[in-house]
Amino acid sequence: MPKILIVGAGLSGLSTAYALRNSNVSVEMLEARPRSGGRILTKNLNSKHLELGATWFGPQHTSLLKLVRELDIPYKTQDNGREAIYDFRPKGNLERFQIPGQAGSSTYKFETGSSSLIEALKQQSSVPIHYNEVVKSVKFDQGFEIRTVDREFKADYLVMSIPPQLITDSIRFEPGLSEFSNALLSKTHTWMSDSIKFSVAFDSAFWKKDGFIGTLMSPQQIIQEMYDHSDVSKAQHALVGFLNSNYSKLKEAERKQRVLKQLATVFLSDDVQTQAYADINWREEKFTIHEKAVLLVPHQNNGNPGLREGFFNNRLFFSASETAAQTPGYMDGAVHRGLEVGEWLLKNLT
Ligand SMILES: Cc1cc2nc3c(=O)[nH]c(=O)nc-3n(C[C@H](O)[C@H](O)[C@H](O)COP(=O)(O)OP(=O)(O)OC[C@H]3O[C@@H](n4cnc5c(N)ncnc54)[C@H](O)[C@@H]3O)c2cc1C
Incomplete structure (x- = not known):
């Protein structure tokens, strides 16, 4: 059974996990923070829900709306x-x-905060999430060896659901990505960072x-x-x-x-x-943007088709919202691209 590892338990990573929920492939997630959601964060304080990340969406956000209705989130x-x-x-x-x-x-x-979407996706996909696992390096030979601070994980397929700019700023690849890909990743703005x-x-x-x-x-x-x-x-x-x-x-x-x-x-x-x-x-927030990240124009390179290429013979995919063909940078983009990668894996591996 092929093993898929998803790095990043934000909305895009969890959307991929959701797309794979009924498949016969093995899926696990690695998340750097002690929580899921990434740039979606509803803080519950004194019984009040305080929205500190993504909040609003609209009728044009068709992938998100479809998912929200499917999951019946008010x-x-x-x-x-x-x-x-x-x-x-x-x-x-x-x-x-x-x-x-x-x-x-x-x-x-x-109605009860954006984190309700994250909780619903986690519940529906029931994929194991390893928290506090900061991915530092990725080595590809026959398969992947993924190193975090003090553990090593193996996988046949890898989905990197973390902001593109953060990938080049904090993760080492062996063999390295092309000069073109590195330049593109490092010049892709992380929306609202x-x-x-x-x-x-x-x-x-x-x-x-x-x-x-x-x-x-x-x-x-x-x-x-x-x-x-x-x-x-x-x-x-x-x-x-x-x-x-x-x-x-x-x-x-x-x-x-x-x-x-x-x-x-x-x-x-x-x-x-x-x-x-x-x-x-x-x-x-070091798991959203690196402290030394170069300054970029808002939405720079968001949605660039080069971000949606498959790497290492279609074994590695990037899937954060900024890589999406539809509304990149927004929650809708995260869902659109997350589901797209999940559906590709479903079609090609099962
Ligand atoms: C303040 C703010 C307001 C916003 N408002 C809106 C809004 O109103 N409407 C809207 O549509 N969008 C809004 N957005 C954008 C929206 O939040 C994002 O589009 C969406 O949440 C991105 O999801 P993602 O999964 O692609 O990325 P992220 O949410 O960034 O998830 C990436 C995940 O990867 C993890 N990670 C990072 N590095 C590593 C590593 N090395 N190893 C393991 N894990 C790692 C992170 O901890 C994180 O959980 C807002 C964002 C912010 C910050």
Whole structure:
């Protein structure tokens, strides 16, 4: 029975495992972190679900939507309200703008957090995942020898479901990949790897009034973009968004203090009681982007056909979202490419 090893238990790797769930091949996964999900991370803190990675999707994300419906995961439309606040301070003022109607351009989010998709895939595929296994090198002769920090794994087929740029920055291949492939991998941008995402829950939705429900833009302040993240059931009053990268060197507690200060001055409320706060500076996540990774233009080389080639006589495939032919970089791309690789293996090995 051929043995397939999938490196990376993010959405793309788990989609491949899901495609192979009813096959007669042996599948295992290696994951560097002590958790699955990669750039999908819903943190449960004080019974609140705080979204720190991927959150939104839309009707154009057809592979993701098909999978979500197949797995019966509840999702809902993101409501951004009728008005947004633009905070132009300190060079300008607080101003309100009408948000154009959302007709035909709905945005969705998972009802109980994006990690519900990861949990459902793990449950359905029931593939063994070896956590805390950081792949360092890959050697190919008749088959693969994959070395992690202190173990060695063998496989007949290898699926690398980790961001392409991280592959050249952190994994050694023997025989080496071609100069062209190495250059392409190292110049493929990892979507959102340069963002700081925050989420905060309060005991009341003090910001909801006069048609405004949480949409805020502020180019000069710590919060750059913010949206409502409350539950339909009103069990959670929360906000989610992105922070200005100028604050990346601060500690989480310092960023929290500044976020709360900005919110208090925008909404003239000095009684903001937080129930939970979390943020992640993804630039510091070494299993998303290497600390010495070269700076790239957003989406650079995402979806490049060279990333979908089979290597070592179709025994090695790259499958992170950035390699996808459809919506590369997004959750939909991860599902599209993950399933594509899984279906190819299913067709050719069984
Ligand atoms: C802040 C943020 C917001 C986002 N917002 C959205 C959004 O709203 N909508 C959307 O569609 N997309 C969004 N995205 C993008 C989305 O998260 C990704 O497209 C998707 O999750 C990628 O999945 P993946 O499996 O391809 O890669 P990853 O999620 O990066 O998974 C790769 C996995 O490989 C593991 N790994 C890395 N190196 C090694 C190694 N050497 N050995 C073993 N394992 C390793 C990692 O730990 C990780 O689990 C966002 C991303 C971020 C960071």
